[in-house]
Amino acid sequence: MAxxxxxxxxxxxxxxREAAHFAQLxxxxxxxxxxxxxxxxxxxxxxxxxxxxxxxxxxxxVTRKGExxxxxxxxxxxxxxxxGGFSTVRFGSHMPRVFASPGPIYEPEGxxxxxxxxxxxxxxxxxxxxxxxxxxxxxxFVPAGSMMETGAHAMGCSVFAGGTxxxxxQVQAMAELQPAGYIGTPSFLKIIVEKAAEIGVxxxxxxxxxxxxxxxxxxxxxxxxxxxxxxxxxxxxxDLGLIAYETEAxxxxxxxxxxxxxxxxxxxxxxxxxGEVGELVVTTxxxxxxxxxxxxxxxSAVLPGxxxxxxxxxxxxxxxxxxxxxxxxxxxxxxPAQVNAIVKRFPEVVKxxxxxxxxxxxxxxLLRVETSCSAPDGLVAKIGDAxxxxxxxxxxxxxxxxxxxxxxxxxxxxxxxxx
Numbered sequence: 001m002a003x004x005x006x007x008x009x010x011x012x013x014x015x016x017r018e019a020a021h022f023a024q025l026x027x028x029x030x031x032x033x034x035x036x037x038x039x040x041x042x043x044x045x046x047x048x049x050x051x052x053x054x055x056x057x058x059x060x061x062v063t064r065k066g067e068x069x070x071x072x073x074x075x076x077x078x079x080x081x082x083x084g085g086f087s088t089v090r091f092g093s094h095m096p097r098v099f100a101s102p103g104p105i106y107e108p109e110g111x112x113x114x115x116x117x118x119x120x121x122x123x124x125x126x127x128x129x130x131x132x133x134x135x136x137x138x139x140x141f142v143p144a145g146s147m148m149e150t151g152a153h154a155m156g157c158s159v160f161a162g163g164t165x166x167x168x169x170q171v172q173a174m175a176e177l178q179p180a181g182y183i184g185t186p187s188f189l190k191i192i193v194e195k196a197a198e199i200g201v202x203x204x205x206x207x208x209x210x211x212x213x214x215x216x217x218x219x220x221x222x223x224x225x226x227x228x229x230x231x232x233x234x235x236x237x238x239d240l241g242l243i244a245y246e247t248e249a250x251x252x253x254x255x256x257x258x259x260x261x262x263x264x265x266x267x268x269x270x271x272x273x274x275g276e277v278g279e280l281v282v283t284t285x286x287x288x289x290x291x292x293x294x295x296x297x298x299x300s301a302v303l304p305g306x307x308x309x310x311x312x313x314x315x316x317x318x319x320x321x322x323x324x325x326x327x328x329x330x331x332x333x334x335x336p337a338q339v340n341a342i343v344k345r346f347p348e349v350v351k352x353x354x355x356x357x358x359x360x361x362x363x364x365x366l367l368r369v370e371t372s373c374s375a376p377d378g379l380v381a382k383i384g385d386a387x388x389x390x391x392x393x394x395x396x397x398x399x400x401x402x403x404x405x406x407x408x409x410x411x412x413x414x415x416x417x418x419x
Contacts, residue, residue, distance in 0.1 A: 006123040009257045010311045017313065021260050022052050024285055029060075031088070032290040038063075038071055038085030039292060054271070057293065058262065062269040062281055064295035068239070069103045082106050089288050099143040101238045107143060109150075110288035116143070116236065117258055118151025121245035124254075125210040125232035127181060129156030134174055134206070136162040136184030136192075137213070143238050144213065148183045164188065171196045174203050181208035186216050186224070186231060193227055212236055215319070221250075235318060237296060239289070240282050244316055249308040252315035258285050261314065262293070263302060266323040266411045267336025269293065277301045277409030279323035280316070297323050299409040325412040329356055329363045334391050336411040339367070342386045348373040349383075350402045354395070357415045365395030370402045 005011060012020075029048040032039035042063055050056050071084030081087070087108045089095050097109040109115055127133060133152050139145035139161055149159045160177055162170055162184070170192050174182075182189050189209055196203050209224065209231040216233040224231045232246040235253055243261070244253035255261055262271050263278040272278040280296045299322065303315040326335045334354065343352045350370040358364045367387055373379065380397045387395040 004309070005311065006120045010120075010254075010313065012312065014312055014314075017257070021285070022054075025051050025057065025260070025283070028283075028285055028287070028290055029292060031287055032292055035088035035287075036086055036290060037081070039290065041085075043292065054262070057260065057283065058269065058271055060269075060293050062264065062293045062295045063291070065105070065239070065297055068294075069105050072103075072105060083108060086291070087289055094288070097143075097146055099146070099238060100141050105238070107238050108289060109143060109146060110286070112288075114151050114154035115286075115288070116147040116150060116241035117256055118147050118234070118236065118242050119154040120256060121232075121234040121236075121242055122148075122151055122155060122157075122183070122210055124245050124247045125181075125234075126208040126230065126248075127152070127155060127157060127210070131155075131157045131180035132160060132177060133157050134160045134162050134170075134177070134179040134182045136164060136170065136182060136188050139163050147236060147241065148210075152183075167191055167195045168199070171199065171201050171203070174206060175201050178205040180205060181210070182206055182229075183210045183212075185213045186211040186220055186233075187214055189229070189231075190220070190223065193224075193229075210234060233318070235316075239291060239294060240284050240296070241286070243280070243282060243296075244318070247307055247309045247311060251308060252303040253318050254307050254311050254315050255313045257313065259283065260285075261316070263300065263316075264295075265336075265340060266299070266325060266409060267338075268340045270340075274302050275304065275407070277317075277320060277407050279409070295323070299323050301407075301409075320409065323409065325410065325414075327356055327412055327414050329365060329391075329393055332391070332393060334365075334393070334412065338390050339411050342367070342383065342390050343369075345386050346371075346379065346383060348379060351405055353405050353410060353413060355413045355415055363416065365391075365393060366398055367395050368398045368400055368405060370400050370405055372402050 026048040029051050033043050075081045075084050094111050095108045096111055099107045135148050137144035137148050152159045211231055211233045234245045236242045242256045244255050246253050260283040262281045264281050265272050266279045280298045280300050282294050284291050299320040300316045306312050339354050343349050348371045352369045355366045383397045
């Protein structure tokens with residue numbers, strides 16, 4: 001088993017995994033409430049013992065990145081906690097590094113080995129103990145470089161801290177050090193390989209790679225394969241660490257063993273049906289930064305079945321766009337949460353999508369609604385009234401049969417002409 005999988009957790013039964021996660025979750029909720037001032041407020045009144053299954057988890061509020069930023073900003077301006085009350089540890093030996101993402105949003109790095117849990121993804125990408133890894137993720141401000149380095153060290157690998165830029169020096173280091181592979185963005189490795197060819201330097205050792213931070217389409221995968229490099233992608237964020245990773249089966253991304261993932265309708269905390277596209281909401285079992293129902297703002301969907309490699313955890317389709325579809329109509333912002341507030345008023349409505357069309361300053365709104373109701377009694381007029389009440393704007397309504405709207409996670413579609 002050791003030669004195929006990072007550990008036995010990857011092949012435990014789905015029931016065993018679910019039971020283990022939800023046995024831990026009440027304790028994590030209680031820990032977040034007691035050790036994190038932010039979650040003491042967010043989860044006020046929640047009995048941790050009621051969060052023992054997915055239904056209990058779905059009743060908790062979703063904390064989105066925007067709220068994390070606003071809490072951090074407010075507390076910093078008041079001379080309070082730079083982490084907005086979300087971190088359970090303070091500067092010192094329990095927090096060896098601090099990073100920043102655009103915003104800025106500040107993230108702590110805990111002192112535990114493989115804090116970001118990246119070793120599992122690296123193992124699936126083919127890296128093994130004793131390898132030298134050429135790490136071209138940034139080492140400053142953002143945590144990507146440290147994410148990969150700490151994961152590599154946990155595996156027993158050595159790391160060359162290549163960082164970003166300086167293409168010719170990267171080529172020279174690869175040629176002389178002969179690393180087993182590369183970790184970084186796919187576009188930068190492509191630049192390195194092309195530069196090496198241009199200056200006539202061979203890179204025979206670089207035969208495997210793990211990518212992140214960018215899209216990795218099949219065309220680029222084939223390009224690397226044509227140059228003798230097998231590249232795999234991972235899905236991670238600065239807040240959560242590893243969420244999912246690609247395997248040699250190349251059929252979606254397998255979820256990490258230390259996160260609980262839900263797919264919810266954008267703008268809400270309501271889980272969607274399996275296979276439907278929605279926002280990735282992640283609960284981490286990390287005690288240092290115990291994010292409970294953290295809305296990533298990224299769209300994805302669950303794939304049916306298990307990975308052909310034998311890994312039994314849930315698979316997702318990977319990154320499919322952004323969930324924040326807020327748009328401005330006639331000078332007013334319209335949010336996905338408002339569309340869902342309209343839908344919830346009508347049990348007959350299965351799903352809805354707001355289409356904004358026309359030219360800028362001459363906007364038109366059309367709410368396309370799926371309903372199984374064969375003879376709706378004034379439903380169109382009632383929904384129209386609800387649109388006006390919730391958004392303060394007028395909109396038309398179109399009734400559709402269930403299944404008519406595309407499964408792409410869009411709640412608001414901006415179809416306006418910007419010419």
